[in-house]
Amino acid sequence: MTPDLFQAMAQSIIDGDTDAAVELAHQAIAQGIDPLVAITNGYVIGVNQVGEAFSTGDAFLPELVMAGEAMKAAVATLEPEMARLGTKREVLGKIVLATVEGDIHEIGKSLVGTMFSASGFQVYDLGVDVPAARILAKIRSENADLVGLSALLTTTMVKQKEVIEALIREGLRDKVKVMVGGAPVTREWVQRIVADGYSEDAIGAVGVAKQLLSK
Amino acid sequence: MPGKIKTITDPKLRLEVLTPEEVKQIHEATLQIIEKIGVRFPSKRALEIWHAHGAEVDFNKMIVRAKPDLIEKALKSAPPAFVLGARDPQQNCQMDGNHVYLGTDGCGVEIIDLNSGQRRTTCLQDVVDIVRVADATEEIGFHWIAVSAQDKPVVSRGLHEIKAAWENSTKHVQTESIYNEVEARAAIEMASCVVGGLEELRRRPVLSLMQCTAPPLGHDGGSLDAALVAAEYGIPTGFMTMASCLTTGPATMAGTLAVGNAEVISGTALLQLAYPGAPVFYAAAQTASDLRNGSYTGGGPEDFLFGAATNLLADFYHIPLSMGSFATGAKEPNWQAGLENSLSTFMASAVMSDMLLGAGFLHGSRIWSYAEMLMDCEIFSIVHKMMQGIVVNAETLALETIANVGPGGNYLAQKHTQKHMREVFLPKFMDRRPYNEWEEKKDNAADWALQKAKKILASHQPEPLDRHISAELNRIITREES
Numbered sequence: 001m002t003p004d005l006f007q008a009m010a011q012s013i014i015d016g017d018t019d020a021a022v023e024l025a026h027q028a029i030a031q032g033i034d035p036l037v038a039i040t041n042g043y044v045i046g047v048n049q050v051g052e053a054f055s056t057g058d059a060f061l062p063e064l065v066m067a068g069e070a071m072k073a074a075v076a077t078l079e080p081e082m083a084r085l086g087t088k089r090e091v092l093g094k095i096v097l098a099t100v101e102g103d104i105h106e107i108g109k110s111l112v113g114t115m116f117s118a119s120g121f122q123v124y125d126l127g128v129d130v131p132a133a134r135i136l137a138k139i140r141s142e143n144a145d146l147v148g149l150s151a152l153l154t155t156t157m158v159k160q161k162e163v164i165e166a167l168i169r170e171g172l173r174d175k176v177k178v179m180v181g182g183a184p185v186t187r188e189w190v191q192r193i194v195a196d197g198y199s200e201d202a203i204g205a206v207g208v209a210k211q212l213l214s215k
Numbered sequence: 216m217p218g219k220i221k222t223i224t225d226p227k228l229r230l231e232v233l234t235p236e237e238v239k240q241i242h243e244a245t246l247q248i249i250e251k252i253g254v255r256f257p258s259k260r261a262l263e264i265w266h267a268h269g270a271e272v273d274f275n276k277m278i279v280r281a282k283p284d285l286i287e288k289a290l291k292s293a294p295p296a297f298v299l300g301a302r303d304p305q306q307n308c309q310m311d312g313n314h315v316y317l318g319t320d321g322c323g324v325e326i327i328d329l330n331s332g333q334r335r336t337t338c339l340q341d342v343v344d345i346v347r348v349a350d351a352t353e354e355i356g357f358h359w360i361a362v363s364a365q366d367k368p369v370v371s372r373g374l375h376e377i378k379a380a381w382e383n384s385t386k387h388v389q390t391e392s393i394y395n396e397v398e399a400r401a402a403i404e405m406a407s408c409v410v411g412g413l414e415e416l417r418r419r420p421v422l423s424l425m426q427c428t429a430p431p432l433g434h435d436g437g438s439l440d441a442a443l444v445a446a447e448y449g450i451p452t453g454f455m456t457m458a459s460c461l462t463t464g465p466a467t468m469a470g471t472l473a474v475g476n477a478e479v480i481s482g483t484a485l486l487q488l489a490y491p492g493a494p495v496f497y498a499a500a501q502t503a504s505d506l507r508n509g510s511y512t513g514g515g516p517e518d519f520l521f522g523a524a525t526n527l528l529a530d531f532y533h534i535p536l537s538m539g540s541f542a543t544g545a546k547e548p549n550w551q552a553g554l555e556n557s558l559s560t561f562m563a564s565a566v567m568s569d570m571l572l573g574a575g576f577l578h579g580s581r582i583w584s585y586a587e588m589l590m591d592c593e594i595f596s597i598v599h600k601m602m603q604g605i606v607v608n609a610e611t612l613a614l615e616t617i618a619n620v621g622p623g624g625n626y627l628a629q630k631h632t633q634k635h636m637r638e639v640f641l642p643k644f645m646d647r648r649p650y651n652e653w654e655e656k657k658d659n660a661a662d663w664a665l666q667k668a669k670k671i672l673a674s675h676q677p678e679p680l681d682r683h684i685s686a687e688l689n690r691i692i693t694r695e696e697s
Binding site: 062105107183186 | 365392
C-alpha cells in the first residue's frame, strides 16, 4: 500500500491540495511510516515535479505557491511525530524574513517566504513594520543563516541599511547573509548598503539564497 | 505668455466595455464586500469616524464593516466637478467629466541620465529638470511628482519635491509622496503660501494628493490621516488601487475590479463622512500580475480593459478619475513601449478618464526616460486627434472643392486645403523620411525626443515663483527638518 500512499502525497502537492496533503500525513503517522521517509519519498517528489514544470513554462506561479502551502502544511502535520521520534528534517538553512519598520507591504515578502520554505529552508516570517531590534533578536535566538529585508517605499528602503548597520554594531554581520528586496531595490542599492544579494522576484530569490549559503 | 494645455474634450468616440447592468453588479458586489468582509483602516482617527457614523468597527483588527446605505449616502456628497488649480489659472484642469489631461507618471526611483545615458538613482535636481521639461510641453497638463528626491531627508523629501515643482512650473502639482499627517499639514501650509491664503487655496487648490491603498482590502494608516487633513482644507484627494489579478485580486477581472472598488470607495466615503463635499477623485492602475513571476506588468490586454472599465465605475459615483495608462513594462523605448502605451492611453481616453498617469517611465514606473516622456506626449497627441473623430458636414464633405479638382489633378493647391490642412496631424517623432536619409543617419524617434528634451532644458524659462514665497517655503521645510 505504501507506494500508493507516497504517490498520493506527491499528487496532493502537485494539485496544491492542502487538505489532502494533511490527511495523508495523518495516515502516514497512523501506519507508522517514518515522517522523513514520507517527506522524501512522497511530498518532495511532488515539489520537484511542480518545480520542473514551472521551469519549463508548463506551470505558473499560483501552482507553485499552492504546492508550497500544501508542503508546509504536510510538514507541520508530521513535525510532532518527528519530535517524538527525535528526528529532524534537514533544512538548507534558517532564514529570518521581515518587511522593515514603517512599511506595511506584505505580499512580496510572503511570496518569497513560501518559495523559501517550499525549497527546504526553515523560514521565520516576522511580518510587516518590524523594527531592527526585533529582527536582530530573532536572528540571534534562531541562530539564522540569512535575513531577508523587504521594503516597497524609497522612504523605508533606508531601513534596510539601518538593519545592516545594526548587524555590524552587534557583531552579527559575519554570521548572517543579508538579502534585500522590493520594487525600488536595485543592484546599485545592494552595493551601496553592502548587502549580500537581492532578486527582482520570488523564484530568483531562492537561487540567490542557495548560492549565498553554499559559500 | 501662458502655455496652452492640450486636453481631450467633446469626444466623438464612445466605448462601453461594461453595460450599465454590469456596472451595477460590480457596485453591488463591492457593497457586499464592504458590509460582510470589511476593509482595514489602520488609523485611530479613521476608525473613530466610522464608529461615530454607525459602522461596525473592530478596533483591535482595525476592520470596518459598513452597511450599503451608509456608503451610498456618503458618496452622494462628493462633488461631481471641481478644478485642479494651477499657479497660472489659465492652466487650471477641469475635473468635470468632459476633459482628459495627461500628467507625468510618478514615484520613480531611477532615471536614464539625459547627458550620460546611464541609469542612476534619482535626486531633487531630477525633479526640477523633469518639471521644467513638462512645463514646456502642451501635452502635460499637470505634474505628478515624477521621481523621488532621494538626496533629501525622508522627513522632508515630499516637501522638497512639491516646492521644486511650484518653482519650476505654473501647472498643477499632484503628489503621492505626502503620506502622514505632519507632512500633509506642512504641504498645505506651503500650498497656501503659493496662492496667498487658505480661502484662495480652497478655490484654486494648486496641490492634490494621491494615496495608495494597501491591497487587498486595506488602507495605510499614515495615508488615511494625510487624506483626512487634505479633505479638511479642500485639497483634492484620491485613493489609488493597484489591485492585480492573481496577487492582490482574484484571477478574474470582474473580481479584481470589485476588490479595488471596495478599497477606493470605502476610503472616499470616509472622507465624505468627515468632510461632506470635499473634492475627491477615484484613482486606479489595476493590472494582471505576471503568471510566471508574479510581478507588476505595467501593460497587457487586462490593463487596457481596466483602463476602459474604471471610468464607468467612477462615473457611476459621479467622481473624477485618475487612470493609470502609459507606464510600460518595457526596459527601453521600443515596440512593447509603443504598443502598451498607445493601447492603454486610447482605452482610458475613449471613456474620458479625467486624468491620465502618466508619461515618462520604463520598467513599470521605475525608470524615468526623457525620450519616453516626449514620445508618450506624442501618443497622447495622436489619441487626442483620434478622439475628435470624423466631422461630417457640408464644409467637411467639400463637394465644391471636389468639383473644382474633378477627375485627375490634385487637392494640394485648393483654398479648401489651405483652410483645413493644419487639422491634419503632424507627428514630431514618426519617421516619414525617404529610406536613403534614414540609411545614412540610422537615428530614430528616441534620439529626436532626447534632443528635444535637451533643447527644452537649455532654453525654457518657466515663470518664476515670487522669491518671497520661495523663501517662505524654505522656512517651512527647514522647520519640518529641525
